[in-house]
Amino acid sequence: MSGLSLLLRAARAAFPPGARQLRTGGLRSAYAKELFLGKLRKEEVFPYPEISNEELEEINQFVGPVEKFFSEEVDSTKIDQDAKIPPETLKGLKSLGLFGMQVPEEYGGLGLSNTMYARLGEITSLDASIAVTLAAHQAIGLKGILMAGTDEQKAKYLPKLASGEHIAAFCLTEPGSGSDAASIQSRATMSEDGKSFLLNGSKIWISNGGLADIFTVFARTEVVDKDGAKKDKISAFIVERAFGGVTNGKPEDKLGIRGSNTCEVHFENTKVPVENVIGEVGGGFKVAMNILNSGRFSMGSASAGMIKKLIEMTAEYACTRKQFNKKLSDFGLIQEKFTLMAVKAYVMESMAYLTAGMMDRPGVPDCSVEAAMVKVFSSEGAWICVSEALQVLGGLGYMKDYPYERYLRDSRILLIFEGTNEILRMYIALTGMQYAGKILTGKIKYVLTTC
Amino acid sequence: MNCVRKLLLARELSAGRGILRQAAPGRDLPWLQESSCAQGFWPVPVRSIRSGAALSRSDLVPSARGDKEKDRGSRDGALVPFDELFERACKGDRNKASFSRAVELFCQRDIRRRGHIEFINAALRKMPEFGVERELDVYNKILDVFPKEVFVPRNFIQRMFNYYPRQQECGIHVLEQMENYGIMPNKQTKFLLLQIFGEKSHPVRKYQRLMYWFPKFKHANPYPVPAALLQDPVDLARFSLQRIAADLSAKVTVYQMPLTDILDDGKEITQLHIVGIQSPDQQELLARHNPARPVFVEGPFPLWLKKTCVYYYILRGEPLPPEEKEEVIDSERNFYYPMQLDLDLDRDLWDNEEFYVDEVEEGPVFAMCMAGAGDQATLAKWILGLQQTNPILSQTPVVFHLTPGPRELQVDLDSESGEEEIPQSWHAKQEL
Numbered sequence: 001m002s003g004l005s006l007l008l009r010a011a012r013a014a015f016p017p018g019a020r021q022l023r024t025g026g027l028r029s030a031y032a033k034e035l036f037l038g039k040l041r042k043e044e045v046f047p048y049p050e051i052s053n054e055e056l057e058e059i060n061q062f063v064g065p066v067e068k069f070f071s072e073e074v075d076s077t078k079i080d081q082d083a084k085i086p087p088e089t090l091k092g093l094k095s096l097g098l099f100g101m102q103v104p105e106e107y108g109g110l111g112l113s114n115t116m117y118a119r120l121g122e123i124t125s126l127d128a129s130i131a132v133t134l135a136a137h138q139a140i141g142l143k144g145i146l147m148a149g150t151d152e153q154k155a156k157y158l159p160k161l162a163s164g165e166h167i168a169a170f171c172l173t174e175p176g177s178g179s180d181a182a183s184i185q186s187r188a189t190m191s192e193d194g195k196s197f198l199l200n201g202s203k204i205w206i207s208n209g210g211l212a213d214i215f216t217v218f219a220r221t222e223v224v225d226k227d228g229a230k231k232d233k234i235s236a237f238i239v240e241r242a243f244g245g246v247t248n249g250k251p252e253d254k255l256g257i258r259g260s261n262t263c264e265v266h267f268e269n270t271k272v273p274v275e276n277v278i279g280e281v282g283g284g285f286k287v288a289m290n291i292l293n294s295g296r297f298s299m300g301s302a303s304a305g306m307i308k309k310l311i312e313m314t315a316e317y318a319c320t321r322k323q324f325n326k327k328l329s330d331f332g333l334i335q336e337k338f339t340l341m342a343v344k345a346y347v348m349e350s351m352a353y354l355t356a357g358m359m360d361r362p363g364v365p366d367c368s369v370e371a372a373m374v375k376v377f378s379s380e381g382a383w384i385c386v387s388e389a390l391q392v393l394g395g396l397g398y399m400k401d402y403p404y405e406r407y408l409r410d411s412r413i414l415l416i417f418e419g420t421n422e423i424l425r426m427y428i429a430l431t432g433m434q435y436a437g438k439i440l441t442g443k444i445k446y447v448l449t450t451c
Numbered sequence: 452m453n454c455v456r457k458l459l460l461a462r463e464l465s466a467g468r469g470i471l472r473q474a475a476p477g478r479d480l481p482w483l484q485e486s487s488c489a490q491g492f493w494p495v496p497v498r499s500i501r502s503g504a505a506l507s508r509s510d511l512v513p514s515a516r517g518d519k520e521k522d523r524g525s526r527d528g529a530l531v532p533f534d535e536l537f538e539r540a541c542k543g544d545r546n547k548a549s550f551s552r553a554v555e556l557f558c559q560r561d562i563r564r565r566g567h568i569e570f571i572n573a574a575l576r577k578m579p580e581f582g583v584e585r586e587l588d589v590y591n592k593i594l595d596v597f598p599k600e601v602f603v604p605r606n607f608i609q610r611m612f613n614y615y616p617r618q619q620e621c622g623i624h625v626l627e628q629m630e631n632y633g634i635m636p637n638k639q640t641k642f643l644l645l646q647i648f649g650e651k652s653h654p655v656r657k658y659q660r661l662m663y664w665f666p667k668f669k670h671a672n673p674y675p676v677p678a679a680l681l682q683d684p685v686d687l688a689r690f691s692l693q694r695i696a697a698d699l700s701a702k703v704t705v706y707q708m709p710l711t712d713i714l715d716d717g718k719e720i721t722q723l724h725i726v727g728i729q730s731p732d733q734q735e736l737l738a739r740h741n742p743a744r745p746v747f748v749e750g751p752f753p754l755w756l757k758k759t760c761v762y763y764y765i766l767r768g769e770p771l772p773p774e775e776k777e778e779v780i781d782s783e784r785n786f787y788y789p790m791q792l793d794l795d796l797d798r799d800l801w802d803n804e805e806f807y808v809d810e811v812e813e814g815p816v817f818a819m820c821m822a823g824a825g826d827q828a829t830l831a832k833w834i835l836g837l838q839q840t841n842p843i844l845s846q847t848p849v850v851f852h853l854t855p856g857p858r859e860l861q862v863d864l865d866s867e868s869g870e871e872e873i874p875q876s877w878h879a880k881q882e883l
Contacts, residue, residue, distance in 0.1 A: 234783070423788065
């Protein structure tokens with residue numbers, strides 16, 4: 001067991017440091033997966049991945065104006081009531097460059113690393129509708145082009161997307177396929193001249209569906225196997241609204257994140273040129289998996305930011321309100337609630353930045369399991385902490401005059417979208433066991449053949 | 452209480468003296484007369500004590516009333532002692548009233564209740580004939596036959612040494628019969644047992660055990676068969692098919708109601724009922740069935756509901772050979788997690804796969820039915836009815852594998868006719 005790891009370490013040390021960037025991942029940052037083998041990879045987590053001083057200054061430069069914007073010009077109550085983000089707010093966000101945080105600078109974006117993205121996510125999460133609109137646009141909407149797109153596609157679409165002129169949306173869910181995403185029925189048939197696809201289907205619950213101009217759509221295509229057998233495989237397409245045939249329904253009336261535009265999108269014989277296929281025809285599975293697994297970690301810092309704000313507001317209340325001639329903060333149970341919120345916020349924050357730091361390391365690290373863990377813990381922790389914060393305020397927390405009920409409603413969606421917690425738990429367990437199982441069966445085989 | 456005890460003791464002693472005296476029967480010796488004089492003070496009339504050659508207690512029962520002499524005469528050491536008592540009491544009509552009358556007859560006959568153990572054993576044997584084996588008050592009446600407080604141990608020596616062992620065994624027999632028929636005893640039973648045998652006696656211990664386990668078992672069956680079973684064959688078929696199916700969404704269809712038609716020319720046509728059941732899952736399975744492969748109608752299979760046996764037929768297909776089993780899950784089936792962990796774990800030396808008879812794979816069962824008659828024509832009507840909801844049956848070949856069903860055992864001495872007994876199904880199978 002230790003022999004293998006020694007071998008690997010020797011092999012890794014044999015490479016010069018610059019050559020690390022050639023590796024396509026796999027063994028690096030397999031921190032969570034190694035836990036399934038009973039091994040703690042201390043070098044991944046100790047020391048805690050920290051950013052350099054220049055990066056720190058850069059972030060602080062960004063954080064200031066964004067915080068100012070959010071505290072002054074974003075009226076969350078109004079957004080929640082009208083179920084709409086006012087266009088001035090959107091313009092302000094666009095001018096701050098928040099629509100292209102992870103787009104590289106050559107395409108007009110900010111080119112932030114994962115850690116910086118997480119840091120800004122902490123601030124944008126103060127208004128959940130804006131956070132979800134931004135996440136749907138960049139964490140999943142344009143990530144496909146960013147990760148798996150060709151240079152022409154990137155050059156064509158990313159600049160406008162980064163500036164916010166076009167908004168992106170991610171279209172995967174259908175009425176019959178939520179978590180069972182591979183059973184989608186939308187179809188893209190090749191036209192006779194072989195130069196375009198005709199896209200037919202309908203998608204539901206698409207965030208930014210009403211505002212978006214660029215959609216990342218997943219549909220079934222007929223692929224001919226190398227054996228000659230015809231199979232139905234899923235492919236990813238970049239679809240512009242300008243292609244025609246794209247209609248969307250009216251915005252859904254939701255429990256929370258009411259400012260985010262969620263609606264049905266229908267595609268009727270939409271002509272998609274062959275150049276707009278992301279990856280290759282029939283390779284939509286990989287594209288979807290990479291997109292879904294990469295955007296999750298920022299939920300940790302977003303929830304942590306929200307809880308920190310809540311602790312601030314709730315602590316103020318608990319220290320001023322007096323019952324039975326004692327301040328609320330003198331009661332043990334109230335103190336326990338604050339402890340819970342503080343602990344959870346700390347864990348969420350550290351998990352999110354640890355994962356972001358691991359992803360920021362050179363190479364293409366595979367932190368999908370860690371990201372899933374972050375999502376599961378943060379979503380559940382946020383739901384519980386918001387509930388406890390509301391409880392501290394008692395009846396006042398229940399009133400619409402205070403923002404707690406809005407935070408509660410907004411945080412409920414965290415357990416559902418971006419992969420339901422139940423599915424992610426299965427993912428963490430099964431992926432870890434598959435990894436551990438492969439290694440262990442390999443070792444058994446080795447032992448059996450040599451002995 | 453003491454005077455009653457003394458009375459009973461005196462009676463015992465005199466009865467014991469009667470046993471000891473095996474001398475000439477019917478002779479009243481002077482010292483016996485003395486005791487009878489002594490007993491004359493008692494308000495109860497003196498009974499003459501007879502000692503007989505046989506030790507059987509039934510012989511020792513003194514006749515207080517002369518008109519009962521003829522009863523004694525008939526009972527002269529017969530192997531089944533109390534049968535005629537029951538015969539006489541029932542007067543041809545065997546029911547609870549006559550049984551209670553028989554028991555009362557015995558009780559009134561002798562205050563000492565001699566022969567009560569044999570009587571109780573005979574009564575327990577006779578209960579199924581009279582149809583009272585499930586009546587609790589009859590059991591209480593039988594327990595009432597025991598003389599009270601005689602068998603209660605009064606000091607530690609008696610308690611140590613299994614006081615009145617035959618009586619205790621007899622009490623246990625009564626409770627055992629109650630247990631076999633599943634009848635829960637009540638407070639009166641407890642009171643009787645305590646009065647007869649005292650606490651810490653075997654029958655009382657058995658009663659306590661009954662009262663511990665029976666409440667647990669009473670509601671243990673999640674699917675109990677109601678005691679009063681339905682009479683109408685269609686209703687009975689519906690009830691039992693729903694019991695077999697165990698799928699709450701299964702639908703019961705009556706393909707044919709039983710009726711007797713008399714045509715114009717006097718000929719009678721009797722139609723027997725056909726009731727079928729199929730669940731949506733079975734319908735889907737049948738829809739996906741390959742029409743080139745045949746489906747089989749098999750039956751009849753027995754289903755026992757308490758004491759009635761009903762028969763049902765099934766429509767089933769063959770299990771697919773391993774090549775045709777569609778089990779391959781695409782590795783790209785699930786975006787979020789791997790549905791199949793492809794780890795090739797080899798079997799070790801001690802992990803051999805044995806063949807377990809109970810785990811033989813069976814093919815899918817597509818539908819079930821209950822019909823009045825088990826011949827091919829009736830079941831063909833069932834298949835026709837099924838075709839309306841499962842159109843694939845019209846293209847699938849249906850093979851009937853019917854056993855002859857329940858019939859009397861035929862003791863055939865002729866070897867030639869023995870061949871005819873081979874059921875049709877064998878021939879059918881050979882033809883296939």
